Structures are given as C-alpha cells and as structure tokens.
Amino acid sequence: MSSSSPTTEPSSVTQLLNPHSPLNGHDSTDQPQPPPPQDPENQPKDDAVPGDKRKREENDDDDPKPSVVPPLWKTSLCSYFRRESASCSHGSGCRYAHGEAELRPRPDNTWDPTSERAKKQKLEEEDGDQCAAPDNVMMTEAVDDDDDGDGDVGGLDPELSKCLVHLPRNWKSEKLKDFLSEKGVQFKSAKKKKGMTLGFVSFQSVEQLQTAVKELDGISIGNKNIKVADVIPRSFEKKTKSAMALPQNLQKTTEVELDGENVEDSVVANGAEDGNGTSGRSARKVVTPLAHMPYGDQLEHKKNSLMQILKRLTRNARKACPDGIPLPEWILKSREIGGLPCSLEGILASPVVNGYRNKCEFSVGYSLQGKITVGFMLGNFREGVTAVEEPFDCPNVSRISCKYASVFQEFLQHSSLPVWNRFKNIGFWRQLTVREGRRPGMASDAENCEANIAEVMLIVQVSSTGFDDAQITSDFERLAQAFSAGATASSPYLPLTALVIQDHRGISNAAPADAPLRSLSISKGEGSSEMQATDNVVEPKIHDYISNLRFCISPTAFFQVNTLAAEKLYSLAGDWAELGPDTLLFDVCCGTGTIGLTLAHHVGMVIGIEMNASAVSDARRNAEINGITNCRFVSAKAEDVMRSLLEEYINAPQKQENNVIEGIDEVVATDEEKPISTDNKPNPEVNSSHELESGKTASEGLETDKQELRSQLQSSCTSENGNAPVKRFSNVVAIVDPPRSGLHPTVIKALRTHPGLRKLVYISCNPESLVANAIELCTPSPEKIEKNKNNRAWRNMSSAGLARHRAKSMPASEPFRPVKAMAVDLFPHTIHCELVMLLER
Ligand SMILES: C[S@@+](CC[C@H](N)C(=O)[O-])C[C@H]1O[C@@H](n2cnc3c(N)ncnc32)[C@H](O)[C@@H]1O
Numbered sequence: 001m002s003s004s005s006p007t008t009e010p011s012s013v014t015q016l017l018n019p020h021s022p023l024n025g026h027d028s029t030d031q032p033q034p035p036p037p038q039d040p041e042n043q044p045k046d047d048a049v050p051g052d053k054r055k056r057e058e059n060d061d062d063d064p065k066p067s068v069v070p071p072l073w074k075t076s077l078c079s080y081f082r083r084e085s086a087s088c089s090h091g092s093g094c095r096y097a098h099g100e101a102e103l104r105p106r107p108d109n110t111w112d113p114t115s116e117r118a119k120k121q122k123l124e125e126e127d128g129d130q131c132a133a134p135d136n137v138m139m140t141e142a143v144d145d146d147d148d149g150d151g152d153v154g155g156l157d158p159e160l161s162k163c164l165v166h167l168p169r170n171w172k173s174e175k176l177k178d179f180l181s182e183k184g185v186q187f188k189s190a191k192k193k194k195g196m197t198l199g200f201v202s203f204q205s206v207e208q209l210q211t212a213v214k215e216l217d218g219i220s221i222g223n224k225n226i227k228v229a230d231v232i233p234r235s236f237e238k239k240t241k242s243a244m245a246l247p248q249n250l251q252k253t254t255e256v257e258l259d260g261e262n263v264e265d266s267v268v269a270n271g272a273e274d275g276n277g278t279s280g281r282s283a284r285k286v287v288t289p290l291a292h293m294p295y296g297d298q299l300e301h302k303k304n305s306l307m308q309i310l311k312r313l314t315r316n317a318r319k320a321c322p323d324g325i326p327l328p329e330w331i332l333k334s335r336e337i338g339g340l341p342c343s344l345e346g347i348l349a350s351p352v353v354n355g356y357r358n359k360c361e362f363s364v365g366y367s368l369q370g371k372i373t374v375g376f377m378l379g380n381f382r383e384g385v386t387a388v389e390e391p392f393d394c395p396n397v398s399r400i401s402c403k404y405a406s407v408f409q410e411f412l413q414h415s416s417l418p419v420w421n422r423f424k425n426i427g428f429w430r431q432l433t434v435r436e437g438r439r440p441g442m443a444s445d446a447e448n449c450e451a452n453i454a455e456v457m458l459i460v461q462v463s464s465t466g467f468d469d470a471q472i473t474s475d476f477e478r479l480a481q482a483f484s485a486g487a488t489a490s491s492p493y494l495p496l497t498a499l500v501i502q503d504h505r506g507i508s509n510a511a512p513a514d515a516p517l518r519s520l521s522i523s524k525g526e527g528s529s530e531m532q533a534t535d536n537v538v539e540p541k542i543h544d545y546i547s548n549l550r551f552c553i554s555p556t557a558f559f560q561v562n563t564l565a566a567e568k569l570y571s572l573a574g575d576w577a578e579l580g581p582d583t584l585l586f587d588v589c590c591g592t593g594t595i596g597l598t599l600a601h602h603v604g605m606v607i608g609i610e611m612n613a614s615a616v617s618d619a620r621r622n623a624e625i626n627g628i629t630n631c632r633f634v635s636a637k638a639e640d641v642m643r644s645l646l647e648e649y650i651n652a653p654q655k656q657e658n659n660v661i662e663g664i665d666e667v668v669a670t671d672e673e674k675p676i677s678t679d680n681k682p683n684p685e686v687n688s689s690h691e692l693e694s695g696k697t698a699s700e701g702l703e704t705d706k707q708e709l710r711s712q713l714q715s716s717c718t719s720e721n722g723n724a725p726v727k728r729f730s731n732v733v734a735i736v737d738p739p740r741s742g743l744h745p746t747v748i749k750a751l752r753t754h755p756g757l758r759k760l761v762y763i764s765c766n767p768e769s770l771v772a773n774a775i776e777l778c779t780p781s782p783e784k785i786e787k788n789k790n791n792r793a794w795r796n797m798s799s800a801g802l803a804r805h806r807a808k809s810m811p812a813s814e815p816f817r818p819v820k821a822m823a824v825d826l827f828p829h830t831i832h833c834e835l836v837m838l839l840e841r
Pocket residue numbers: 558559560588589590591592593594595609610611612615636637638639680681737738739740744765
C-alpha cells in the first residue's frame with residue numbers, strides 16, 4: 001500500500017484539527033487510529049508507512065504509559081498482540097489494549113466493536129428485556145395512586161419502598177404481586193408498568209422490607225439477576241433522612257452506566273451527575289458525553305468510530321456478493337486502505353463549538369430535590385429515571401435557550417395545572433422547545449453566535465384533555481406574559497418572535513407532525529427592539545440563513561440544528577455532486593428545501609421530495625422569497641414517488657409501463673420491504689397505502705390510493721406550463737438526506753435500478769443506516785433473484801444483515817461503488833456526526 005493512501009494520510013482538515021496524526025505502525029486493517037500518547041517517545045514517525053509493521057524503537061518498553069492518559073489510550077484491541085508471547089512488537093508501551101483485561105471503555109462508554117465486551121453489550125441490547133441496570137432509580141414522579149384500579153393506594157414512603165430492577169418487560173402489576181407472593185414476600189403495594197424493566201414495591205414495616213431484600217436481591221428470572229434498588233423520592237431532603245435511618249446494607253447508591261443517546265434534531269437526554277454526589281449522573285454527561293475532551297480529540301474519536309462502522313460496508317458487501325459473480329473492484333482494493341470501502345477523507349470541524357444548537361427540547365419534570373424543573377432527563381424512563389436537571393452545564397445549549405427554560409421553570413412553580421407524569425401518563429405541561437433563527441453572516445465564537453440570534457420561537461407542549469378550558473386560557477395568558485416579561489427583563493433583550501402551543505396526548509413527547517398547534521399572541525415589550533408583536537399569528541414561523549439564502553421555518557419542520565456547520569455540509573455535498581447547468585438534482589428528504597435551494601444556481605433544475613407537508617410549504621415559500629424558480633417540491637413520501645419521478649425526468653431507455661405507480665404496488669405487495677425502523681409519520685397529503693378506507697377491499701383501496709397519488713403527482717410534478725413535456729437532463733444526481741432510519745427499501749430500489757442515475761451523494765446522521773443502505777446500493781445483483789419471504793425471521797437481524805438479505809432480491813442492475821466519504825461534525829460534545837458518501841457507477 002502506498003503511503004499516500006487517502007485513509008491513512010490525514011487530510012489537511014484533520015491535521016489542522018488535531019496535531020496528532022493518526023499515522024502509526026499498525027496495519028489499519030483492523031485498528032482504529034486513536035491519537036497517540038502525549039509522550040514524545042511514543043509519537044509515530046512521520047514517514048511511517050501504514051500497513052508496514054512499525055520497527056521496534058528503543059524506548060518502547062521504557063516508559064510504557066504516557067504521563068497524561070489520552071482519552072483513547074487502550075480503548076481498542078491490538079491486532080498484533082499474540083497470546084503466546086503476551087505482547088506485540090511495541091511492548092507494553094503499545095497504545096492498544098493487549099487483551100480484554102487491559103481494554104478501557106471509549107469516552108462515549110462503548111467498547112471496541114471487535115471485543116467480547118462489545119459483542120456482549122450488543123447481544124444485551126438486542127435482547128428486548130435487557131437494559132442498563134441502575135441501582136439508583138431516580139424516579140422523581142409519583143407512582144403511588146391507585147392508577148391501575150387495583151385498589152392499592154400504596155404510597156412510596158421512602159423509608160419503606162424499594163425498586164426491583166431487571167424484571168421482565170412484559171410483566172404488569174398483577175404478575176409482580178403474584179411473584180412476590182410466590183417468594184413469600186409480604187408487601188403493601190406493588191406497581192409495575194409494561195415496558196419498564198423495574199417495579200416499585202412498598203412495605204408495611206422495616207422487617208418486611210428487610211425480608212424482601214434478603215429473599216429477592218440477586219435471584220434470577222430467566223437470564224437476569226434481580227436487583228433491589230433505592231427509589232430516589234420526590235424530596236431529596238426527605239430521602240437523605242430516610243436513607244440515614246435505614247440499615248447500611250439497604251442503602252444502595254452505586255454508579256449507573258450512562259446511555260448518552262440523543263436524536264438527530266433535538267437535544268433529548270437519557271442519563272448523568274447530580275450535585276449531591278449520589279448518582280454520578282448529570283445533564284452535561286448525558287447530553288454532551290464528549291464535553292470533557294478537547295475538541296480536536298472529539299473529532300479524532302468520531303473519525304475513528306466512523307472508520308469502524310464504514311468497514312462493515314466492505315465486509316457485508318463481500319459476504320453478500322453472489323456466488324459466481326466477481327467481487328467488485330472497490331472491495332478488492334479495500335485491503336489497501338485498511339478495509340474501508342473508500343477513502344474517509346477526514347472530518348470537518350463545526351465552525352461553532354459552544355451554544356451552537358438552534359433547537360433544544362427541554363423536558364418538564366421533577367429534579368432530584370423534588371422541584372419542578374425544565375431541562376434534560378437524567379436517564380431513561382424505562383430504567384426508572386425521570387429526574388430532570390437544568391441545562392446550564394450543557395455546552396451545546398445557547399444562553400438564550402437556557403434563559404427561556406428558566407423563565408418557563410419559574411412560571412411552572414405557580415401554575416395551577418400539573419406537570420406531566422410519565423409513569424401515569426397524566427398531567428398538563430410536558431415540554432418546551434426553543435427554536436432560534438439567526439441573522440445572515442458568519443460568527444466564529446459562541447458569544448457572537450448568540451448575538452446573531454434574531455428570532456426565537458417557543459413551542460410549549462401540553463396535554464389538554466380533561467382540563468378546564470377557562471383554567472387553560474388563564475394559564476396561557478399568564479404564560480405569554482411570563483415569556484414576554486422574561487425576554488424584556490434580560491439584558492440585552494431576548495428575541496421573541498412566536499409562542500406556540502402544541503397539544504399532544506401520546507405517551508412519549510415525540511408528537512406527530514400533525515399534532516394541533518395554536519399560536520399565542522405576545523405583547524410587545526416596552527423598549528424592546530427585538531420583539532415583534534404577533535397578535536393573531538396564524539402561521540408562526542422563524543427565519544434563518546444558509547449560504548446567504550433566507551429560510552422560513554415552521555414549528556414542526558426539520559432544520560439542521562447547527563446552521564453554520566450545515567452550510568459546510570451542503571456545500572461539500574454540492575462539490576461532490578459535480579453540478580452543472582444540465583444537471584437535474586433530486587433532493588430526497590428535502591425538509592425546508594435547504595440543500596436544493598442552496599445549490600439551485602449551479603443546476604438546471606431541482607426536484608425536492610419531502611413527506612412533512614409544512615416543511616414542503618416552507619420549501620416552496622423559501623424558493624419564492626429567494627427568487628429561485630428552478631425548483632419543484634413534491635409533498636409525498638419518497639417511497640411513493642421516487643420511481644415515477646425518475647422515469648418522468650430521466651431520458652434513459654427504461655421499460656416503462658404507462659402511468660404505473662410502482663412505489664404503491666411495492667409497499668402493498670411486499671410487506672417485508674418496510675424500513676428497518678419506521679419513525680416516518682403519516683403523510684397528510686398522500687394516504688398510506690396500508691390504511692384502507694372502511695368497507696373497501698384491499699384491491700379497491702389500492703386502486704383509490706393509486707388514483708389519489710396519480711392526481712397528486714400530476715399536480716405537483718408536471719412542468720410549470722401544464723401539459724408541456726418535462727425537460728430532460730443529461731446529468732442526473734440525487735442527494736439523499738434521510739432520517740435516522742435511512743431510506744425506505746423502495747427508494748433504494750428505485751435509485752439503484754434506474755440506469756440514468758449515475759451519481760448519488762448520501763448524507764447521513766446515522767452511519768449505521770448509511771452502511772445498510774449502501775450494502776443494497778453497491779452489492780452486485782444476483783443472477784437469480786430471490787423472492788423476499790419469511791420476513792418475521794428478519795426481526796432480530798442487524799440492519800446490515802437485513803440489507804444483505806435484501807440485496808439478494810435486488811433486480812438486475814449496475815451497482816454503485818463508494819468513491820469517497822467525509823465526516824462533518826454538526827454536533828460537538830456529543831457522539832453524533834454527519835457522514836457524507838459519494839456513490840457512483
Ligand atoms: C435529516 S432530515 C433532512 C432535511 C433536509 N435535507 C435538511 O437538511 O434540512 C430528514 C427529512 O426527511 C423527511 N422524511 C422522513 N421520512 C421521509 C419519507 N419517507 N419520504 C420523504 N421525506 C421523509 C423528514 O420529514 C425530514 O424533513
């Protein structure tokens with residue numbers, strides 16, 4: 001392998017970001033490339049040739065451990081380690097772990113994916129019943145009413161309550177009670193919610209409690225060991241006294257493993273350190289688990305993780321390659337670049353590292369001290385953690401968002417309406433979302449970045465069912481006043497553009513796009529230059545700027561949370577797409593049209609496809625306000641229209657059945673082709689083909705769906721002048737930017753099997769689904785196509801395994817090949833990162 005290999009020769013970007021070159025003496029085939037120890041003796045030689053074994057250096061064994069342990073030290077297994085000699089040629093100074101015992105967890109609490117620990121962790125995750133086992137449950141919400149109608153009004157008196165962890169998820173209260181009785185455990189009340197791995201038990205006496213601990217702690221149900229844990233009660237003061245009153249062996253405050261997962265377009269926390277030293281959890285650790293690392297190290301860490309994930313593409317495509325068909329060139333060449341499917345060219349840093357989020361979702365709940373709090377949850381509800389902590393220590397949240405969270409928190413202390421209780425699914429106030437819009441221009445530091453915020457939209461989620469209208473109206477009026485006063489009391493004044501109420505009854509706070517919205521008017525604050533009077537606002541919106549274009553954003557429309565980094569992401573995608581005046585650009589999953597509109601001036605035409613109807617109307621409006629006329633936005637699920645649109649616009653010889661809308665046929669006919677996980681919301685404009693109108697047979701329903709879709713396509717996809725033929729383009733490119741679950745299989749099939757589409761830029765916020773989709777796009781087709789059946793067995797498969805199976809049924813078509821990839825960090829301090837991959841054929 002040449003020393004100029006793109007994966008091992010760090011791009012200027014990476015070098016700039018992290019002076020520690022990832023070059024080292026190991027073959028990068030099996031090794032991630034963590035930053036070297038700070039000990040200069042252990043620095044790799046600049047001229048080291050990746051792939052060649054590093055020559056043994058004199059000081060290898062002298063000072064094995066660097067004085068300051070770098071975050072990635074020993075977090076990956078050494079592929080040169082030989083058990084027989086119990087070492088590798090680097091000796092004990094090797095930065096990689098020699099065996100499982102030496103292995104350290106990575107900064108985001110994951111393990112080297114090739115290690116036994118990682119395999120075990122994965123198995124546990126796949127096993128539905130398993131989840132982290134907190135010893136300290138932190139349930140700050142009341143669970144003590146007779147909410148399941150069983151006559152128990154048990155009460156969680158902290159002195160006489162315990163929580164059982166690792167119970168089967170499918171148990172309900174009745175089953176828990178039977179279990180306790182079988183074990184001869186006397187109790188006062190026992191509560192268990194289906195789906196949770198824990199149950200709450202209260203006792204009539206300390207003796208009963210002690211017997212329960214003795215009888216239950218450590219016993220196994222299935223392959224799980226039951227743990228008896230404390231429940232942190234609503235009042236921390238009360239808890240402290242109670243705990244002190246309990247015998248020592250009954251006080252458990254063991255640290256809990258963190259699970260810092262957050263979703264693509266909102267900060268949602270599930271886990272961290274309370275100020276009282278009881279749990280080791282904090283909102284900072286949960287929401288921004290990499291915040292303790294210098295930013296350069298964070299980037300290096302993300303790049304290394306992405307490399308490991310990308311290698312799965314090569315491995316799986318190799319496995320999926322049909323017998324008798326030669327392996328594609330890119331798989332054969334992957335050996336030269338450490339097993340990667342293509343070069344990973346580096347990682348682009350975010351221009352702003354702190355306070356960058358333009359959208360934060362704050363939960364409403366109780367803190368560990370029992371105070372109504374607006375902030376981030378310290379863990380997973382399923383694990384019994386409902387405690388909420390204020391967001392001040394999370395470096396990705398802006399000062400403005402923190403301020404609005406405080407104003408809302410203060411308001412809630414005096415509201416007559418209750419906060420939402422996740423255990424009982426009752427209550428009124430649920431969540432506050434703060435969305436910010438910036439002025440045009442670039443700001444390179446957090447201070448200026450905040451000064452650039454010109455508009456703010458506040459979205460308060462409530463569940464109004466069962467509450468008195470007059471009381472609600474009065475509280476809403478006071479809420480609007482509180483926000484308005486909070487904005488003007490702040491120095492400088494906080495922008496406040498719109499206040500929206502979202503009414504949502506569902507169990508989780510993730511409301512569907514069509515949940516009812518209501519706009520509240522905000523009085524114009526005296527002397528405020530920033531605030532806008534928004535009386536009778538029908539459609540609340542804010543604006544932001546990308547590449548000097550103005551974007552209008554509705555409350556539920558997706559917009560990248562880090563605007564300045566998104567600008568870099570889109571321009572990279574545009575560069576790689578090699579656009580020109582004769583290019584037709586498909587912007588698949590286009591949201592408010594950001595990608596297509598920012599690239600529109602480079603191409604002949606843009607077709608955007610998006611299922612969120614408000615986002616599509618934003619996109620159309622955004623084209624208008626920016627004077628862009630060569631874009632068309634289709635409001636539909638991509639799986640319903642992709643094939644028809646490709647056929648309509650691409651001048652390529654294609655077997656074309658007149659007016660066949662294949663997406664619909666496929667969705668109905670092949671149930672197995674559902675996406676791996678479906679977070680897709682129902683499309684208000686195109687009916688789901690699964691939902692048949694009452695009284696209709698399946699085929700009648702299908703015919704209705706097709707007709708509706710045909711007329712929708714006709715109105716949205718024909719040329720501007722009605723019946724004129726659509727313009728055909730010689731160069732057709734698709735930029736896809738799907739949600740975390742990736743592209744729908746029908747979309748993948750449409751893109752893969754249309755020969756006129758030669759270039760595809762895949763932008764992904766979830767590299768696992770990029771890899772799964774790329775397996776289907778890049779594996780050679782089999783000579784004999786297998787019919788997909790027995791999809792039930794697929795449920796437990798990994799996304800890559802599933803993709804391999806789907807590849808077997810891919811109709812004969814030229815596969816794409818991965819050309820290059822680049823990471824773009826939109827989420828500093830978190831484990832998340834965008835990944836861009838260019839695919840060509
Ligand atoms: C990651 S966002 C990207 C949005 C846009 N490209 C941007 O950068 O602002 C994914 C978008 O896909 C949309 N979406 C999700 N499933 C879809 C589907 N099946 N068909 C079309 N759009 C979909 C979501 O509503 C969301 O706007």
